[in-house]
Amino acid sequence: MTTQTATYREVFAVPAFRVLFVSRSIAIAADALRIVALSVLVFTATGSAWLSAVTFGIGFLPQVLGGALFGSLSDRLRPRPLIVAGYGAECLAALALATLPMPTWLRLALVGVVAIGAPIFNGASSRLVADVLTGDAYVLGRSLTSMASGGAQLLGLTLGGVAVGALGAQRALLLTAACHLLGALIVRFGLADLPAVPATGGALKQSWSTNAALLGDPWVRRLLLVQWLPSAFVVGAEALMVAYAGSRGFPAATLGLLMGGSPLGMLLGQLLFGRLVPPAARTRLVAPLILLLGLPPVLFVLNPPLLVCVALMVASGAGFAYSLGLQRAFVDAVPERGRGQAFGLLSTGLMTLQGVGPAVFGGVAAVTAPRWAVALAGVATVTTVLLVPSHRFLLDPGAVNTGRGKENADGQHTVPRRGAHVSGVDGELEESTAGSGAPGDRRPLG
Template sequence: MESAAQPDTAKPAAGGMMRLFKVPNFMLLFGGQTISTFGDALYMVALPWLILTTGGSAQELGIVLSAYGIPRAVCMLAGGWLSDRLRPRRFMLIADTVRLLLMGVLAVLAFGGHPLLWQLCAIAVPLGALGGAFTPASMSMVPDILDRDDLQAGNGLMMASMQGANLIGSSIAGVIVSGLTSAVALAIDAVTFLFSAGSLALMRGTKHATPDGSQIEASPEASQDHPQASAQEVGMQISFWGYLGTSRLIQIALFMFIVSSLVTGGLIEVALPALVQGPMQGNASGFGFILGGWGAGALIGSILAGMVGKYKRKGLIILLGGMIIAAMFALLPVGGVLGAVACMLIGGIASSGFAVLFFTAVQMNIPSHLMGRIMGLLMFSSQGLYPVSTVLAGVLANHFGPAILFPFAGLVLAVVMLFGMTQKVLREL
């Protein structure tokens, strides 16, 4: 059953975000994960360039990326379970330590010149698995160190930092790889895991310190317990399957995420470049500008969502954001490259705002002892079907052309949001 939502009152938004940097554990998490995300952006540029410039083929690149991507998707579910068993901070620390070692080995192989395909796959599989398992743990970490009143602002800041680090990291990665080598970029990525692990290790044993200087007490063993959990909620200890079978909110969220994932994953990765190269008669720089529009919008949307006041109901705002995303996808093929950039910018703002508000509302309703598993399930439903979506988009774009897929995707998303509006539990979040 969902825990009863406490009445929210409006608070000064921007000040509420800045005050979070007075919370030592949040400051450590924010800094460590921002640096780690920057490193991830280096990896995503350096690895393909390493393979393609050391005698590897596009087919071998696809094999290595699959060796990374498939375990990453599957292990989101396992990561949620491990997060609940070990507590998020402990599991994240273990995952970052192992990834530091793996990335260090990959950098050494890259400095050696020509890593073999089996060597790359042997490293990519555990890297992907740990990356996927890390995701639900990191989503569970913010509720562990912030109270309910600061959770939305904290989620907004964390998502904004990731979007900003990705934007900057991708740009700098190209400079590092072209000016130096892929091996240098991979070595820097290894160092970012050291910073992330160090920030997690430095977190103190209390639940969290509030910005006014007070602390919520906790024993060292219970230091990672969720601060928003009530005694009644902990006492009930509802099972994962029992909660999943009775929580209408989670059931609706899973349905909406699965449909949205199937529709949008391949749309961006397959149909969009085909649209730019074909009907739009654009080039690679135009495609890059369009993707940059989404990234910039996502950064803006994360900050704005974190600044939204603590109002009692946010469900309709969330659903309105989904309708805006649907409209932007539907209109994207109409205005050429510049029109597509504008649509992606607006869609990115709505998408990040949707994600921050929705995940905050869900986190505030999940029993604390199930936080990792539920987050893992939601993450898998939103990202794990990506391979299916790309295959589906490729087949449909080949048969019907890429342009028609965008209004179709917009229509499907709009129907999903209209369905959400019929659900009282979602409207009244």
């Protein structure tokens, strides 16, 4: 694996990445706006704080169904129409929420049904990014996507509050529909109509078998868990900031500072470590950055002053940059022909567990106190450092499964294989040899 450092200019020079980056950022801002407007709408209609909280997470948990049952569609269908269909479905759902009278349960059901497709559309988009960006450019592309995601969420939440105040909760959803329509148009007219990945057999069967193979491979499973669990635990701490502020008697006007600390830290961390830290050093910093992610919430048990709390959340958010040191290892560890589904599985796990984490630590806060629950979430995050592979394995070519490796005499790319073999997706191995870096097979990648 090359350790040459890429630049943001090189990443943005790729037309397909620009299209996916802009459209996805707009869609994330639209989702955040929808969360604000729909939460207000549901709370106004029901007066139930619990239903309002359910509304906040209703777009996350159903994604596990889409990833488990239909994840293979990320590879089996042409990416442009698939991504356009995803944004189109979001647009139509927002239009229905904004214009049609319906009971609360139907509103939530509609959002949940659309969310089932999210891993499919997002998996196709992530597969394209991995196809058009190589080496360190791919890592920087993921860094830019993460920064844009945090910024778009902050923008969407802010605009959501303004829009609800100016237009009312229901009519504010029209802005969500307009944003998703804009994203669909950008993809439709800005992205080339690339072919799907050839596949055989039924989509449902392939989805199950591919997920089973990915989760059954020790190396891939470890890379998934180390990306899933730290964020799931620390998001549990972030979700308790409202309750923590209430228990401390902080003024309501300062709540935005406390809740915005982690997203701000994430933006700064992704920018600093993505642009200034060399690729090899990023892999060595995975474990220290996970510690940075988890240790600051532990200090909340001491009930520090408000500004210290904000500083702790900013520091914790910077720890999210740990994922940059895992990106290349993950994209190289999964089968090339099942790459879209692999990214869909990664996204599904992230979204699902980030919905579970707040519920679990919220339950802890209910029986103890918010400061203890926040600290426990931090401790749980710190323990995940035990899952981090040695940086030698993250850099070792023997750890990769597919990718752009060495060339053999006939011009075909071959790399040592250590990832999951997915029947009907990955293809048959052409030759078997023992690699010097790690045990495994070699196969041509064409």
